[in-house]
Amino acid sequence: MIIFKSINKLNKEVNFKANIGFVPTMGSLHQGHISLIKLSKKKCEKTLVSIFINPSQFNKKNDLKKYPRNLKKDIKILKKLNVDYLLKPNVNDIYKNKKNTKIKLEKNDKIMCALHRPGHFEGVLAVINQFLQKFKPKHIFFGEKDYQQLYLIKKFIKKNYKIKVFSCSTIRDKNNVALSSRNILLNRNDINKSSIIVSEILKFKNKIKKNISFTKNLNNIKTKINSLKNIKIEYLEIRNKYNLSKNYNKNNFKIFLAYYNKKIRLIDNY
Ligand code: PAF
Numbered sequence: 001m002i003i004f005k006s007i008n009k010l011n012k013e014v015n016f017k018a019n020i021g022f023v024p025t026m027g028s029l030h031q032g033h034i035s036l037i038k039l040s041k042k043k044c045e046k047t048l049v050s051i052f053i054n055p056s057q058f059n060k061k062n063d064l065k066k067y068p069r070n071l072k073k074d075i076k077i078l079k080k081l082n083v084d085y086l087l088k089p090n091v092n093d094i095y096k097n098k099k100n101t102k103i104k105l106e107k108n109d110k111i112m113c114a115l116h117r118p119g120h121f122e123g124v125l126a127v128i129n130q131f132l133q134k135f136k137p138k139h140i141f142f143g144e145k146d147y148q149q150l151y152l153i154k155k156f157i158k159k160n161y162k163i164k165v166f167s168c169s170t171i172r173d174k175n176n177v178a179l180s181s182r183n184i185l186l187n188r189n190d191i192n193k194s195s196i197i198v199s200e201i202l203k204f205k206n207k208i209k210k211n212i213s214f215t216k217n218l219n220n221i222k223t224k225i226n227s228l229k230n231i232k233i234e235y236l237e238i239r240n241k242y243n244l245s246k247n248y249n250k251n252n253f254k255i256f257l258a259y260y261n262k263k264i265r266l267i268d269n270y
Helices: 007-013 031-043 061-066 071-080 091-095 120-134 147-160 181-185 188-210 212-226
Strands: 002-004 020-025 046-051 085-087 139-143 164-168 231-240 253-261 264-269
Touching: 002 007, 007 085, 007 091, 007 120, 020 031, 020 120, 031 046, 031 139, 031 164, 046 071, 091 120, 120 147, 139 147, 147 164, 147 253, 181 264, 188 212, 188 231, 188 253, 188 264, 212 231, 212 253
Parallel strands: 002 085, 020 046, 020 139, 046 085, 139 164
Antiparallel strands: 231 253, 253 264
16 A cells, blocks of 8 residues: 655656546544445555545534544554555644635535534535645545535535545444444443444334324434433434435435434444
8 A cells, every 4th residue: 555645746656547436534434434435445446545634624623632542453453454545644734724625515505514513514525625626536435424524525525526526424333323433432331322322213213104194203203312311412303314304205205313422423324
């Protein structure tokens, strides 16, 4: 695996006319990332992974400070997977050209995480845009755990680039908790609570599938989840999985959840 610390060097050495798959990450790699890398390796001649903890997508300084960092372990994982290239740029490399770094969300898109983490998706789209302005992979890969992120990135890339976006479904641990780099910050007891939440929501989802009017019980399930010690829901919403509107039926709905497990903010969708 060749490790590049700057995009200039990457551009000098890598032929982007070839079929290159790009998996952008913030490191602390887990099976979710690994599934994206494996898909890229299947679809593309060469796979490029980036590890960049993007400051502009953190709306709280402390969250950025506490975000898990495991570079040595990440490199081991990437080497074992036979990844071709790792890009590990620094902040200056990405943001030195202050032009074109600001991206605005459309009014309709200011829902769920966009409402609760102001500036977050603007930061995500800015970093993806910075990457894609500087090099053009053929394919790019994102996880479905960050469903709203995937939705916004797909829309943004479709409008601005000729790059095909692929996604992989959420990978869950043995307790059915969605894998996230932030899970390292939870202890066993916290994970158990997250696991109870998943099973409550899955039960709820099954009831909705049988009878859409069961969505009326959304408040009951909110109260039930909030009654777990140290758990606080930020939002629990049902939306159309194709356009994220509130116009859904029993064949196209998805349940979206963001909550705090102690001080750790987690998201999931079902
Ligand atoms: O999902 C992530 O890890 C990040 O939001 C991404 C897409 C790598 C952008 O920094």
